[in-house]
Amino acid sequence: MCRSLSGAGNAIGKDFYHRDPAMVAIELLGQKLVRVYKGTRLSGIIVETEAYYGKWDPASRAYKGLKGDLARTLYGEVGYALVYGVHRQWLLNVVAHPDNDGGAVLIRALEPCEGLEVMTSITGTSNIYLLANGPGKLTRALMVNKSFHKKPVYTTEHGLWIEEGMRVSPSEIARSNRVGVSKDLPQELRFYINGNPCVSKRRPLTN
DNA sequence: CGCCAGATTGACT
DNA sequence: GTCAATCTGGCGG
Numbered sequence: 525m526c527r528s529l530s531g532a533g534n535a536i537g538k539d540f541y542h543r544d545p546a547m548v549a550i551e552l553l554g555q556k557l558v559r560v561y562k563g564t565r566l567s568g569i570i571v572e573t574e575a576y577y578g579k580w581d582p583a584s585r586a587y588k589g590l591k592g593d594l595a596r597t598l599y600g601e602v603g604y605a606l607v608y609g610v611h612r613q614w615l616l617n618v619v620a621h622p623d624n625d626g627g628a629v630l631i632r633a634l635e636p637c638e639g640l641e642v643m644t645s646i647t648g649t650s651n652i653y654l655l656a657n658g659p660g661k662l663t664r665a666l667m668v669n670k671s672f673h674k675k676p677v678y679t680t681e682h683g684l685w686i687e688e689g690m691r692v693s694p695s696e697i698a699r700s701n702r703v704g705v706s707k708d709l710p711q712e713l714r715f716y717i718n719g720n721p722c723v724s725k726r727r728p729l730t731n
Numbered sequence: 732c733g734c735c736a737g738a739t740t741g742a743c744t
Numbered sequence: 745g746t747c748a749a750t751c752t753g754g755c756g757g
Contacts (some may be wrong), residue, residue, distance in 0.1 A: 560738050561748095574738070576738075579733075583738070584738095585738085585753085587737080591754075591755090592753065592754060593753080594752095594753070594754095607754085608738075608752080609751055609752045609753080610736095610737050610738065610739065610751075610752075611737070611738095611739045611749080611750080611751070611753085612740085612749065612750055612751050612752095613738095613739050613740075614751095615738060615739085617738085630738060631752095632738085658739070658740075659738070659739075660738095660740065661739090661740080670752090702738070703738075703739095704737085704738055704739070705737095705738060706736090706737080706738095725738090726741095727738080
């Protein structure tokens with residue numbers, strides 16, 4: 525489960541995020557999110573993502589205008605972390621879009637990989653299936669907070685990055701509508717690894 | 732500066 | 745299924 529491909533240890537380059545967010549969301553599945561916390565590698569395989577677009581997406585923070593830091597960040601540098609607080613949780617996104625639009629990919633769930641003991645002590649849960657199976661839960665498990673906002677994840681220098689993880693074949697990828705969004709688009713923009721036990725369980729009505 | 736909706740979670744009826 | 749907890753950004757006053 526925690527097998528790494530050759531080339532692991534290096535962050536995925538910036539150009540990876542310079543594309544349609546939905547495409548980035550799909551290809552992020554199977555990659556590894558790494559956080560160095562007090563000298564220890566905490567990591568997990570990304571098993572669930574969602575794509576958000578720019579001002580034409582009613583669920584986007586950039587909907588109707590680019591006022592505010594979040595909206596501007598969505599249209600800013602790709603490969604930057606976008607950390608957003610909701611309901612007392614931190615949500616981790618990575619800015620991803622082509623040249624002429626804004627967008628980001630929300631990391632919704634991880635399969636814990638390295639640093640299980642530390643993550644267990646942080647969260648109080650030793651059940652790896654419950655450790656990071658939700659957008660607010662993974663940020664807690666990896667100690668990700670607002671301090672990572674607008675920090676690039678294509679270098680290892682800030683202690684949070686995404687590197688090559690494991691291969692996921694297209695047949696393992698399933699999709700649905702986004703979760704928890706009041707105004708969704710007709711298209712299905714949530715992607716997950718079908719059958720993986722670490723995919724978030726609760727809200728999704730469509731599966 | 733106060734108000735409120737929101738990309739959530741976990742505990743309880 | 746329902747609900748409260750209690751945080752941040754955006755907006756109106």
